Amino acid sequence: MRHRLAGILPSLRLRLVVVFAVTALSAAVAVSGIAYWLNRDAVLTRTQNAALDDFRKMLGDHAGTLPPEPRCDQLRDAANAMADTTQTYEVLLIDEQPDGSPCAVTSDDGFTLGDVPRPLQEAVNEVRPLDQGNDAPYHLYWQRVTQDGTPFLVAGATVIGDGPTGYLLKSLEAEQDDLNSLAWSLAIASAFAVLGSALLAQAAASTVLRPVQRLGEAARRLGEGKLDTRLTVSGTDELAELSRTFNSAAASLERRVADLSAREQSSRRFVADMSHELRTPLTAISAVTEVLEDEQDNLDPMIAPAVGLVVSETHRLSELVENLMEVTRFDAGTARLVLDDVDVAEQVMACMDARAWLDAVELDAPLGVRARLDPRRLDVILANLIGNALKHGGSPVRVAVRTEPAPDGGEFVVIEVADRGPGIPESVLPHVFDRFYKASASRPRSEGSGLGLSIALENAHIHGGEITARNGSERGAVFTLRLPRDADRLAEDADTDADTDAHDGTGGTRRVEGSGTEGSGTEGSGAEGDRRQDEGSGEENT
Structure with a gap:
C-alpha cells in the first residue's frame, strides 16, 4: 500500500495533505453520523411519545365514554374531538352499530383503514391473556411508515370493555425537514473540517519538510564535493538531532577525505620522484646494456643468456619507468x-x-x-x-x-x-x-x-x-x-x-x-x- 501510495502521490507534502484530509474526513463523517442518528432518535422519540401519550388520553376521554354500540355520528363526533389537539394528527374510529353493522369514521377523509399496515391491525385487535406480566387484554401499538415520500406515525389501540378501536395518523414531515437541515449543517461542518485539516497539513508539512529540504540540499552539495557544507541547528527535536548527525558525519567525511587526499598526493609524489630518480641510473645501465647487446654474439656461450636477460629486463624496466611517469602526469x-x-x-x-x-x-x-x-x-x-x-x-x-x-x-x-x-x-x-x-x-x-x-x-x-x-x-x-x-x-x-x-x-x-x-x-x-x-x-x- 505504501509503494502504491508513493506511486500515485510522489510528493511527500501532497501525501501529508491527503492523509490529513482523509483522516479529518473520516473523523468528521463518523462524528456527524453519530450526531445525526442521536438527534434523529431524540427528535422522533420525543414527537412519537408526545403523540402517543396524547392519543392514549384522548382515546380514554372520548372513545371510552361512548355508549355500547354507538351510532356513526357519535363515533364521528368523538373522532373529531380527539383530533382537535395540539399534536395535529388524524383519528380513525371503528365499532359496531346497534344493528350489528361495522362503522368506520375518521376526522379526515384522507385517512382510511387501508393506510394502516396489516400487521399493525392484527396486533391491535389481538386479545392478550391476563397474567402477572399482563394486566390488560389490549395494548397500544405504533409503527413508522412512508407514503409518497412523506414519513408518518401510525398507532392503534382498542378500548377495553368492548369499546371502539382507534387509529392515529401523524405526519412527521416537519421533523424530517429539521433532520435534513441538521444533515446539511453537519455536511458543511465536515467540509470545513476537511478544509481546515488540509490547511493544517500544509502548515505541518512546511514545518517538517523545510528542514528536510535543507538537509537534502546540503546532502546534494556534499555529494558534489563541497565537504565544508554544514547545517544550522536549532531546537532539540528529532530533526535538530538529524541535522547534528549530518554535521558530524560531514565533518568526519571531510577529515577522512583530506587524509586520503594527502596520502594519495604523497603516493603520487613518491611515484613521480622515484621515476625521475630512476632515470639517471637507468640511463647509465641502458648505455652498458647497449654495449653488451652489441657484443652478445662474441660472448662466451655460458654468459650470453645472462646478458640477454639483463638486456631485456633493462628495456622492460625503462619502459615501466616511462609509463609510470606518464601515469603520474595524468593523475596530477x-x-x-x-x-x-x-x-x-x-x-x-x-x-x-x-x-x-x-x-x-x-x-x-x-x-x-x-x-x-x-x-x-x-x-x-x-x-x-x-x-x-x-x-x-x-x-x-x-x-x-x-x-x-x-x-x-x-x-x-x-x-x-x-x-x-x-x-x-x-x-x-x-x-x-x-x-x-x-x-x-x-x-x-x-x-x-x-x-x-x-x-x-x-x-x-x-x-x-x-x-x-x-x-x-x-x-x-x-x-x-x-x-x-x-x-x-x-x-x-x-x-x-x-x-x-x-x-x-x-x-x-x-x-x-x-x-x-x-x-x-x-x-x-x-x-x-x-x-x-x-x-x-x-x-x-x-
Whole structure:
C-alpha cells in the first residue's frame, strides 16, 4: 500500500495533505453520523411519545365514554374531538352499530383503514391473556411508515370493555425537514473540517519538510564535493538531532577525505620522484646494456643468456619507468595537449611504418580525414592498440578509420582495431583498461607493465574521446577509439583549469611536455599484460 501510495502521490507534502484530509474526513463523517442518528432518535422519540401519550388520553376521554354500540355520528363526533389537539394528527374510529353493522369514521377523509399496515391491525385487535406480566387484554401499538415520500406515525389501540378501536395518523414531515437541515449543517461542518485539516497539513508539512529540504540540499552539495557544507541547528527535536548527525558525519567525511587526499598526493609524489630518480641510473645501465647487446654474439656461450636477460629486463624496466611517469602526469592533471592538424590515415600509417607493422596489418583508412589533435598522443594510443592486437590476437589485424556524427553536432574520428584471436573473456572485459591488471593470476609476470591500455585510455580522455573493448561477432577482440575531430575547446578548458589550479596552489608539482611517453607505446609495450589470456587460450600462438 505504501509503494502504491508513493506511486500515485510522489510528493511527500501532497501525501501529508491527503492523509490529513482523509483522516479529518473520516473523523468528521463518523462524528456527524453519530450526531445525526442521536438527534434523529431524540427528535422522533420525543414527537412519537408526545403523540402517543396524547392519543392514549384522548382515546380514554372520548372513545371510552361512548355508549355500547354507538351510532356513526357519535363515533364521528368523538373522532373529531380527539383530533382537535395540539399534536395535529388524524383519528380513525371503528365499532359496531346497534344493528350489528361495522362503522368506520375518521376526522379526515384522507385517512382510511387501508393506510394502516396489516400487521399493525392484527396486533391491535389481538386479545392478550391476563397474567402477572399482563394486566390488560389490549395494548397500544405504533409503527413508522412512508407514503409518497412523506414519513408518518401510525398507532392503534382498542378500548377495553368492548369499546371502539382507534387509529392515529401523524405526519412527521416537519421533523424530517429539521433532520435534513441538521444533515446539511453537519455536511458543511465536515467540509470545513476537511478544509481546515488540509490547511493544517500544509502548515505541518512546511514545518517538517523545510528542514528536510535543507538537509537534502546540503546532502546534494556534499555529494558534489563541497565537504565544508554544514547545517544550522536549532531546537532539540528529532530533526535538530538529524541535522547534528549530518554535521558530524560531514565533518568526519571531510577529515577522512583530506587524509586520503594527502596520502594519495604523497603516493603520487613518491611515484613521480622515484621515476625521475630512476632515470639517471637507468640511463647509465641502458648505455652498458647497449654495449653488451652489441657484443652478445662474441660472448662466451655460458654468459650470453645472462646478458640477454639483463638486456631485456633493462628495456622492460625503462619502459615501466616511462609509463609510470606518464601515469603520474595524468593523475596530477599536468598532461596537456599539443594540437596540430593531421591526416588520420597518414598518422596511422606512420605509426605502423615506424614499428614495421605494415605487412602484418590490413589498413582501411581513406586519405583526407583530417582532425585537430595531439599527434604524439594519438601515436601512443595506436601503438598500444595495434601492438596489443598483434601480440595477443590472431592475424590478420585490421585497422579501419571512419567518421561518425557526435551528439553535440560535431564529428568523431573512429579508429577500429580488430584481430582474429580467441577474444577477451567476458569476466576480463570490464578490467582491460585497469592499471596493472592481468587476466591470468598464474602468470603475473609478463613482458608488459600492464599500463599500456590504461595510458591509451587516458590519452583518449584528454582529447575528449573514449576507447571501448568488445568481442567481434565471429571471433577476435575489437577496440574502438573515438576522438572529436577538433579538440581545441578541450585544450582551452584544460589550460583554464591549470591556471586556476596554479592560482589556488592545488596544481601538480611539475609540468613536463611530451617527455617520457615515446616508449609507452612502441612495439606495443605496456599492452601485453592488459589483455592476458588464460592458460591454453592461444596466447603463445600469436
